Amino acid sequence: MTTADTGAVTLTASAAPPTTGDPAPGTVFEDLETFDTFHPAPPRAGRLIRRLRSPLGIYTVPFVLLILWQVALWRGWLSPSVSASPIEVGRAAVHLWTVGSPSTLGEDLRVSLTRALTGLLVGGAIGAAAATAAGLSRLGEQLFNGPVQILATVPFLALLPVMIMWFGIGDASKIALISISAGIPIYVNLFNAIRGVDARLIEMATAAGASRWRLITRVLLPGALPGALVGFRFALAYSVLGLVVAEQINADSGIGFMIGQAQSYNRIDEMFLGLVVYAILGLSADQVVRVLERLLLTWRPPGKEAAT
Amino acid sequence: MSALTWTTGDPAADQATAIADDTESGTPPVRVRGVVRRFDGRAVLDGLDLDIAPSEFVILLGQSGSGKSTLLRLLGGLDLPDAGSVTVPRRRAIVFQADRLLPWQRVWRNVTIGLTGRDAKQTALKVLDEVGLADHADAWPRTLSGGEAQRVALARALVSDPRLVLLDEPFAALDALTRLRMHDLVRGLRAKHDAAMLLVTHDVDEAIVLADRIIVLRGGRIGAEFPVGLSVAERGHGAARDRLRAALLAELGLDLAGTTAH
Numbered sequence: 001m002t003t004a005d006t007g008a009v010t011l012t013a014s015a016a017p018p019t020t021g022d023p024a025p026g027t028v029f030e031d032l033e034t035f036d037t038f039h040p041a042p043p044r045a046g047r048l049i050r051r052l053r054s055p056l057g058i059y060t061v062p063f064v065l066l067i068l069w070q071v072a073l074w075r076g077w078l079s080p081s082v083s084a085s086p087i088e089v090g091r092a093a094v095h096l097w098t099v100g101s102p103s104t105l106g107e108d109l110r111v112s113l114t115r116a117l118t119g120l121l122v123g124g125a126i127g128a129a130a131a132t133a134a135g136l137s138r139l140g141e142q143l144f145n146g147p148v149q150i151l152a153t154v155p156f157l158a159l160l161p162v163m164i165m166w167f168g169i170g171d172a173s174k175i176a177l178i179s180i181s182a183g184i185p186i187y188v189n190l191f192n193a194i195r196g197v198d199a200r201l202i203e204m205a206t207a208a209g210a211s212r213w214r215l216i217t218r219v220l221l222p223g224a225l226p227g228a229l230v231g232f233r234f235a236l237a238y239s240v241l242g243l244v245v246a247e248q249i250n251a252d253s254g255i256g257f258m259i260g261q262a263q264s265y266n267r268i269d270e271m272f273l274g275l276v277v278y279a280i281l282g283l284s285a286d287q288v289v290r291v292l293e294r295l296l297l298t299w300r301p302p303g304k305e306a307a308t
Numbered sequence: 309m310s311a312l313t314w315t316t317g318d319p320a321a322d323q324a325t326a327i328a329d330d331t332e333s334g335t336p337p338v339r340v341r342g343v344v345r346r347f348d349g350r351a352v353l354d355g356l357d358l359d360i361a362p363s364e365f366v367i368l369l370g371q372s373g374s375g376k377s378t379l380l381r382l383l384g385g386l387d388l389p390d391a392g393s394v395t396v397p398r399r400r401a402i403v404f405q406a407d408r409l410l411p412w413q414r415v416w417r418n419v420t421i422g423l424t425g426r427d428a429k430q431t432a433l434k435v436l437d438e439v440g441l442a443d444h445a446d447a448w449p450r451t452l453s454g455g456e457a458q459r460v461a462l463a464r465a466l467v468s469d470p471r472l473v474l475l476d477e478p479f480a481a482l483d484a485l486t487r488l489r490m491h492d493l494v495r496g497l498r499a500k501h502d503a504a505m506l507l508v509t510h511d512v513d514e515a516i517v518l519a520d521r522i523i524v525l526r527g528g529r530i531g532a533e534f535p536v537g538l539s540v541a542e543r544g545h546g547a548a549r550d551r552l553r554a555a556l557l558a559e560l561g562l563d564l565a566g567t568t569a570h
Binding site: 211299301 | 384385386401402404406408410411412413417421422424448449450464465468
């Protein structure tokens with residue numbers, strides 16, 4: 001029902017002659033006599049008000065929780081034997097960064113990042129190459145798809161003992177584990193993305209006389225890029241996960257080793273610091289993907305970036 | 309000019325058609341002989357013959373399911389016949405109902421998809437100018453209106469200088485006003501590009517405005533043919549146009565008296 005005056009006139013006119021014998025004149029046509037009137041929506045809260053409502057964006061609530069946590073320890077609601085306060089964690093960070101025991105926080109971070117990035121690079125390159133081959137050719141699909149799909153069903157954390165047996169207790173086994181955990185999501189997502197490119201676009205390119213190479217470089221690979229970035233996002237998260245597991249066993253450096261040390265010496269503040277470092281790593285990885293999406297997917301309408 | 313022939317029919321019969329064709333003078337861009345195409349056992353095309361002359365504009369009319377699009381896909385090489393033969397120039401292009409632009413390529417890169425060589429961009433810009441979109445060459449497809457996107461699709465078809473252009477209900481999704489503008493544009497492009505065109509539609513008025521010859525498909529074959537020798541003005545209104553329109557509607561099973569006959 002519209003707000004237009006003409007609409008009202010028409011409706012009342014048709015309602016005018018109530019037929020005799022109808023139950024209680026008025027009841028039947030009552031609905032025709034009532035209208036909805038639409039006005040402009042009330043103005044949205046201004047920028048400033050929205051800014052005040054959540055001054056730190058999505059980090060507003062975590063920040064408030066942090067303050068509550070600190071207050072809870074000060075007031076004795078929370079025992080210091082089960083939790084370090086945010087300020088203590090900050091102090092531990094400064095201490096480990098400057099003095100270190102036995103290695104500095106910076107050194108542990110460098111070692112961990114090198115392991116994660118090397119694994120990501122190796123696993124990502126192999127995963128992407130295999131997925132491209134499998135996505136573009138039946139032979140590639142037959143070669144790679146079965147093995148990878150089976151491997152993907154094995155929880156990769158369970159592979160650690162095998163990795164240690166094959167590659168020793170040094171960095172090689174850690175990098176191998178991270179490679180597998182990062183390579184699989186890249187393979188699965190890129191393969192599905194290539195196969196998921198709109199068949200009508202492929203038909204169009206073929207009909208327009210595009211060569212096989214043209215089809216791959218202008219249709220299939222660019223079309224698969226959004227899916228590939230989803231895979232990359234998972235790969236980053238999984239490589240950090242692989243890092244955590246690999247470094248807690250048989251490591252003598254790295255963030256995982258730092259947490260292990262903290263556990264041995266019952267340093268609650270340092271244990272929490274380790275968690276904070278992992279959280280920061282995860283958030284940074286997310287930002288990297290966001291920037292990549294913004295740079296590589298300029299053709300997409302704004303606001304279409306993947307959520308979270 | 310190279311031509312492609314695809315047949316899956318009886319070799320002896322194909323041989324016979326080939327010999328018969330040799331005796332004909334000139335090579336029409338399109339030669340269809342005894343084409344059969346079945347889907348789930350039902351023959352959508354059933355022994356269809358069709359010739360299209362150089363730079364002829366043929367409009368294919370027919371009810372839904374009459375095999376219009378099936379025939380167009382066969383001519384475009386997107387599908388193969390179950391019997392008979394289809395011969396079309398290798399230099400051909402298709403304009404689909406949807407624009408089918410690659411959203412991740414800028415407009416001019418969409419136009420050069422089938423084009424190679426160093427001056428591909430220059431060629432693309434020239435054709436984009438012809439469809440009135442020279443200043444949109446660097447735009448992303450999502451920023452275009454429906455009519456603009458379909459004009460890019462036209463440019464993409466014309467850029468390879470085709471001998472045959474196949475158009476599958478290219479204006480069906482456009483609003484009435486834009487459709488009229490597209491008709492003008494297509495007429496203008498025809499004058500410049502020396503290509504035969506086959507356009508599938510179920511819009512009788514569109515057919516009258518554009519066609520040299522209108523073909524109505526029925527029962528998997530050409531049910532009726534109407535050569536249209538009217539001037540541009542006569543196509544707009546007049547007794548001749550009205551008679552043609554009534555005849556076409558009757559062919560499509562619609563009686564002008566207002567009752568539907570089957």
